[in-house]
Amino acid sequence: MICPQCRSAHCFRSHRRGLFDGAVTAIGLRPWRCRTCDYRFYAWRVAVAFARYAHCPTCGNFDLHRIGHDRVDNGTLLALKRTVGFPAYRCDPCREKFYSVRPFHRIIPSVIPETGAKSPHS
Ligand SMILES: [Zn+2]
Ligand SMILES: [Zn+2]
Incomplete structure (x- = not known):
């Protein structure tokens, strides 16, 4: 999350x-x-x-790869989405391939140091 x-x-x-x-x-x-x-x-x-924004339905990942819209092989209304040419994405961590009409926006968690920032002796 x-x-x-x-x-x-x-x-x-x-x-x-x-x-x-x-x-x-x-x-x-x-x-x-x-x-x-x-x-x-x-x-x-x-x-x-x-x-x-487009995200993986399994793990919520936004760091997706755009793939050809004929490469998704499961999901709802598959034939329709293929015909219409919905944008297709692949999630690397869980290998999920899916369609999404949501705009793609790559959201990556920021890396925030866990220590140091709150030290009173700096
Ligand atoms: Zn995923
Ligand atoms: Zn926060």
Whole structure:
């Protein structure tokens, strides 16, 4: 999970809190919190803020490779998507091939040093 505010990958599932969290859970969202900047956000496979970009449906990876649209061999409405020529992508870590009409935007977790920044003796 990538934090939509600082793009750190140090995020963890947050506890549900109150009615709003109950409501968003009903549409599949889960509350998360970023360990780096303490930002609280909601996410499906990826954070809501990033969900409009093409991402792997299995692992939420945005670092995708564009492939030929005839190379996807499973999924829903396959024949239709092939015929229409939907953009096809491949996710390297899980070898998932899929179609996505969402715009491609490569989002990579920022590497933030875990120590040093908060030291009072610098
Ligand atoms: Zn953050
Ligand atoms: Zn993947």
